Amino acid sequence: MPPESPSQPSDRLDDDDYPAYTMGRAAEMIGATPGFLRAIGEARLITPLRSEGGHRRYSRYQLRIAARARELVDGGTPVEAACRIVILEDQLEEALSLNEQLRRPASGRSGADS
Incomplete structure (x- = not known):
């Protein structure tokens, strides 16, 4: 059986x-409504992404973000504020990850700087 290529649907x-x-x-x-998804899209x-027929399609990453926004809205935060909070949380996580990468010892990096 040949190995699957990266373009296989299962990937x-x-x-x-x-x-x-x-x-x-x-x-x-x-656990939300389509209206909620439209609202966070508008925000x-x-x-x-849109299908060829123009229908909205969501990724797992987008669903994780939407679920976090829903948690905040369920807790009483207005949709626009919840969206801003989620964006800031995502930016903070990315900055912390980058900071961690930059703090790693140089042993794993290229020797071009030596």
Whole structure:
């Protein structure tokens, strides 16, 4: 049996950025309504991709972000504020990760600086 190539559909199942979920399914998965997904889209927290027919499609990464926004909204935070909080949390996580990478010992880096 030949190995699967990277373009095989099964590889997309492991891709956090692959827009695999319809609006209805995405809303169901995070316990929200399609209207909530539209609202956070309008607030530019997430931008779903569109199918050839123009339907919104969401990735697992987008669903994690939407679920976090939903938690905040369920706790009484207005949608726009929840979206801003989630964006700031995401930026902080990225900055901390970059900071950690820069603090690692030089032993794993290229010897071009020596």
